[in-house]
Amino acid sequence: MKKSSTNVTWQERRLCKEDYRLRNGHRSLVLWFTGLSGSGKSTLAHLVEERLFAKGRYTYLLDGDNVRHGINGDLGFTEADRRENIRRIGEVAKLFVDAGVIVLAAFISPYREDRDRVRALFAPGEFIEIHVDCQLDICEQRDPKGLYRKARAGELPDFTGIDSPYEEPLSPELTVETGELDVEGSVDRVLEYLDRHALTWKDPE
Amino acid sequence: MKKSSTNVTWQERRLCKEDYRLRNGHRSLVLWFTGLSGSGKSTLAHLVEERLFAKGRYTYLLDGDNVRHGINGDLGFTEADRRENIRRIGEVAKLFVDAGVIVLAAFISPYREDRDRVRALFAPGEFIEIHVDCQLDICEQRDPKGLYRKARAGELPDFTGIDSPYEEPLSPELTVETGELDVEGSVDRVLEYLDRHALTWKDPE
Numbered sequence: 507m508k509k510s511s512t513n514v515t516w517q518e519r520r521l522c523k524e525d526y527r528l529r530n531g532h533r534s535l536v537l538w539f540t541g542l543s544g545s546g547k548s549t550l551a552h553l554v555e556e557r558l559f560a561k562g563r564y565t566y567l568l569d570g571d572n573v574r575h576g577i578n579g580d581l582g583f584t585e586a587d588r589r590e591n592i593r594r595i596g597e598v599a600k601l602f603v604d605a606g607v608i609v610l611a612a613f614i615s616p617y618r619e620d621r622d623r624v625r626a627l628f629a630p631g632e633f634i635e636i637h638v639d640c641q642l643d644i645c646e647q648r649d650p651k652g653l654y655r656k657a658r659a660g661e662l663p664d665f666t667g668i669d670s671p672y673e674e675p676l677s678p679e680l681t682v683e684t685g686e687l688d689v690e691g692s693v694d695r696v697l698e699y700l701d702r703h704a705l706t707w708k709d710p711e
Numbered sequence: 712m713k714k715s716s717t718n719v720t721w722q723e724r725r726l727c728k729e730d731y732r733l734r735n736g737h738r739s740l741v742l743w744f745t746g747l748s749g750s751g752k753s754t755l756a757h758l759v760e761e762r763l764f765a766k767g768r769y770t771y772l773l774d775g776d777n778v779r780h781g782i783n784g785d786l787g788f789t790e791a792d793r794r795e796n797i798r799r800i801g802e803v804a805k806l807f808v809d810a811g812v813i814v815l816a817a818f819i820s821p822y823r824e825d826r827d828r829v830r831a832l833f834a835p836g837e838f839i840e841i842h843v844d845c846q847l848d849i850c851e852q853r854d855p856k857g858l859y860r861k862a863r864a865g866e867l868p869d870f871t872g873i874d875s876p877y878e879e880p881l882s883p884e885l886t887v888e889t890g891e892l893d894v895e896g897s898v899d900r901v902l903e904y905l906d907r908h909a910l911t912w913k914d915p916e
Contacts, residue, residue, distance in 0.1 A: 520757050521764055521772070529764075552725050559726055559734070564769075566810040567726070576832075577782075577802035580795075590785075597782035598803060605771040607810065 526606025530564045532706050536599045536628065537696070539612040540621060540675060541638030542667045543653055544645035546684040546692065550638060551612040553693045558608060563706050566602055568595060569612040583664065589620055596624030603632055608706055616666045618673040634705070635678040636696065640685040642667050731811025735769045737911050741804045741833065742901070744817040745826060745880060746843030747872045748858055749850035751889040751897065755843060756817040758898045763813060768911050771807055773800060774817040788869065794825055801829030808837055813911055821871045823878040839910070840883040841901065845890040847872050 527534055537554065539547040548569050555565045577594055581587040592615050602609040615621050625633040645667065646654040657665035664670040675681075680699045682692050700706045732739055742759065744752040753774050760770045782799055786792040797820050807814040820826050830838040850872065851859040862870035869875040880886075885904045887897050905911045 520776075521760060521770075525764070526771075555726060559730070565726075566731075566806070568806070571725075572806060572809065576805060577799055579802075594782055594799075597784075598806060600781060601771070601773070601777060601803060602807075602810070604777065605807070605812065 523604050523606060526604075530606045532563055532608070534564075534603045534606045534608055535632045535634055535705060536603055536609040536611055537634050537636055537700075538599075538615070538621065538624065539610065539636050539638050540615045540678075541684075542640060542642060542645045542672055543614060543665075544648045544650055545638045545640035546689075547612040547614075547638045549689070550682065550684065550692050550696065551610040553689065554696045555610050557693060557697060558700075558706060561706075563608055564606060565608045565610065567610045567612070568599060568602075573598070589617070592617075592620040592624060596627050599624070600627050603628065614666050614672070616670065616672045618675070621675065631705075634680065634699075635675050637675045637678040637681040639674075639681050639683050644685045728809050728811060731809075735811045737768055737813070738836075739769075739808045739811045739813055740837045740839060740910060741808055741814040741816055742839050742841055742905075743804075743820070743826065743829065744815065744841045744843050745820045745883075746889075747845060747847060747850045747877055748819055748870075749853045749855055750843040750845035751894075752817040752819075752843045754894070755887065755889065755897050755901065756815040758894065759901045760815050762898060762902060763905075763911060766911075768813055769811060770813045770815065772815045772817070773804060773807075778803070794822070797822075797825040797829060801832050804829070805832050808833065819871050819877070821875065821877045823881070826880065836910075839885065839904075840880050842880045842883040842886040844879075844886050844888050849890045 539551045541547050552567055555567050558565050573595060578591050581591050595611060595613060599609045599611055649655055656662045657668040666672050682695045684692050744756045746752050757772055760772050763770050778800060783796050786796050800816060800818060804814045804816050854860055861867045862873045871877050887900045889897050
């Protein structure tokens with residue numbers, strides 16, 4: 507492109523995370539919901555998103571619905587593919603955080619190492635690991651998608667909690683016991699945590 | 712998660728593209744800048760972003776700087792990897808458009824088929840292909856990163872324009888001749904196009 511000789515105000519400075527954050531009026535970060543299938547991760551994440559959105563925060567939710575057939579549509583269920591699945595989700599979340607957005611990510615993400623690798627992509631305080639903690643027997647009893655039944659019947663090999671491990675977070679930023687709390691209580695736990703740490707602070711309130 | 716019996720206002724409806732767009736006050740779409748190395752894609756994209764941002768639009772820029780070592784850090788330069796590179800960028804752009812954001816993507820993206828595959832991910836009117844059209848000899852003369860020199864020396868095999876083809880768009884939404892126009896003129900071309908089609912319309916103006 508020709509350089510302009512008449513106008514020196516064209517800056518080559520690229521917009522950055524701080525520009526987007528300043529405009530949005532709040533910090534950007536990722537709320538990473540991890541837990542067993544049926545623990546309520548996705549419901550919790552989207553209700554938290556709704557509340558943040560209603561308060562004027564800039565948010566986006568990543569879950570199986572928008573990544574499984576999209577960016578990760580080429581991946582299967584081998585161990586390597588599951589790890590790559592989580593790696594890419596982490597990288598996508600990082601782009602959204604860079605764009606000033608509060609990202610909510612709801613994935614079983616059963617391996618500690620994979621979650622820690624995602625955490626390492628972020629600056630301190632940007633990755634909030636939320637353990638959606640619900641006993642296996644309760645998850646299996648709910649079985650909203652009939653997956654546990656299929657897994658017990660041997661139709662879904664390597665199903666987390668049945669014949670594949672779930673490695674609980676050792677020091678998550680927050681644990682929400684969705685086997686004990688009701689829906690509002692669970693959502694409130696997350697919002698209280700965020701308020702307490704001023705993580706999504708916007709207006710004086 | 713236990714269901715609440717006391718509060719029936721909890722909705723399970725997920726926030727969607729229209730919610731984000733309504734809040735942001737403008738359409739979301741992807742501006743896909745394609746062209747030779749040195750054609751000015753990245754400069755043009757980030758100056759357009761700056762102008763849109765200054766007008767209050769919600770924007771994000773994808774280019775080599777934030778995807779090469781991130782989401783696509785596992786990819787090399789084989790033909791298959793280059794295609795996968797563009798596929799993933801398209802899918803990431805789609806997530807941002809879903810989040811209500813105007814995405815600017817600046818990549819050589821030399822193959823028509825790859826670009827058309829990205830286009831097919833979007834609803835009509837959401838994918839704006841911008842051909843950043845500059846003659847090879849001018850790009851090579853500028854050679855801002857010294858890549859043409861390396862390619863001519865045989866150090867960068869399969870370099871687009873030298874020993875790998877660039878397939879020009881057959882019917883791009885817009886062509887910007889950056890060999891003819893100066894920087895402001897190029898930026899204005901893009902903004903005029905967007906205004907003419909009311910693509911990033913926000914306030915009555």
